[in-house]
Amino acid sequence: MRVIRTAAAQLGPIQRDEGRPSVVARMIALMDEAKGRGATFIVYPELALTTFFPRWHHEDRAEADVWFEASMPSAETQPLFDRAREHGMGMSFGYAELTPEGRHFNTSILVDPEGRIAATYRKIHLPGHVEYDPERTHQHLEKRYFEPGDLGFPVWRFMGGIVGMCICNDRRWPETYRVMGLQGVEMVVLGFNTPSVNSQKGTEALGDRMFHHKLSVQAGAYQNATWVVAVAKAGDEDGHHLMGGTVIVDPDGKIVAEVEGEADGVVVHDCDLDATRFGKETIFDFARHRRIEHYGRITAQTGAEVAV
Numbered sequence: 351m352r353v354i355r356t357a358a359a360q361l362g363p364i365q366r367d368e369g370r371p372s373v374v375a376r377m378i379a380l381m382d383e384a385k386g387r388g389a390t391f392i393v394y395p396e397l398a399l400t401t402f403f404p405r406w407h408h409e410d411r412a413e414a415d416v417w418f419e420a421s422m423p424s425a426e427t428q429p430l431f432d433r434a435r436e437h438g439m440g441m442s443f444g445y446a447e448l449t450p451e452g453r454h455f456n457t458s459i460l461v462d463p464e465g466r467i468a469a470t471y472r473k474i475h476l477p478g479h480v481e482y483d484p485e486r487t488h489q490h491l492e493k494r495y496f497e498p499g500d501l502g503f504p505v506w507r508f509m510g511g512i513v514g515m516c517i518c519n520d521r522r523w524p525e526t527y528r529v530m531g532l533q534g535v536e537m538v539v540l541g542f543n544t545p546s547v548n549s550q551k552g553t554e555a556l557g558d559r560m561f562h563h564k565l566s567v568q569a570g571a572y573q574n575a576t577w578v579v580a581v582a583k584a585g586d587e588d589g590h591h592l593m594g595g596t597v598i599v600d601p602d603g604k605i606v607a608e609v610e611g612e613a614d615g616v617v618v619h620d621c622d623l624d625a626t627r628f629g630k631e632t633i634f635d636f637a638r639h640r641r642i643e644h645y646g647r648i649t650a651q652t653g654a655e656v657a658v
């Protein structure tokens with residue numbers, strides 16, 4: 351058995367004027383709770399340090415830089431790194447990254463139990479739009495504020511396993527998991543901020559949105575025989591509601607732990623990485639069963655081309 355006792359640490363809402371020190375204190379409280387339950391690895395949501403700012407339109411793009419981190423760790427996030435090191439815990443969380451070259455990414459990191467950043471991932475599937483859209487019930491300006499990630503979907507040897515990352519909308523795309531599956535991934539960690547309301551389809555029920563979330567992460571886990579740890583930021587942020595749905599999914603695609611409600615909360619599960627072996631060696635033994643001669647369109651073509 352190769353067990354990582356993993357904590358999925360959901361954050362409740364972060365209001366627009368809540369500062370990083372307050373959020374970091376909340377994250378540390380969750381970390382302490384997870385440590386008390388024996389966890390050695392903790393996963394937090396996408397854009398964990400601030401409100402989900404892509405809902406706010408800044409005409410002047412540079413004004414949005416207040417939501418970004420120019421260094422990691424920073425003075426404000428250093429206490430989180432310090433506590434993780436004290437506890438000997440690995441962690442993963444998301445934040446808005448401003449690079450020294452002035453580039454903007456929606457980023458997540460893996461931090462090892464010694465407090466060193468071991469891996470960086472930049473979100474590839476950016477949902478939303480670039481310009482203010484008066485037709486929408488709320489804005490989703492990720493395409494305005496971020497560039498698509500430029501690092502692909504690597505995996506890393508981390509805490510005795512093979513771990514990969516993706517972020518929010520990435521979880522809905524089978525290619526995300528399969529590219530990591532082809533590198534033997536044993537655990538995919540991801541954070542998300544999913545509005546409870548579809549800005550372009552007011553009739554979509556919250557239950558359907560939750561169903562699509564779980565369908566995506568459970569299918570990704572099963573079809574690649576990997577653990578998936580999916581962590582929400584949830585609740586009402588400045589009048590805009592984000593759904594919960596923080597789950598840990600086993601390599602059979604089953605939900606084995608789930609945070610109830612929309613407040614700060616943590617669930618802990620013993621994720622045995624050897625539990626990925628059976629699926630990887632049988633029904634999803636890629637080397638024996640994949641037929642790549644029929645998959646050319648996957649990388650040759652972006653949009654659907656409908657036969658006439």
Ligand code: CDV
Pocket residue numbers: 396477478490517518519520522542543544545
């Ligand atoms: N932060 C996200 O990527 N949210 C999207 C919403 C906009 C659909 C998601 O896939 O959950």
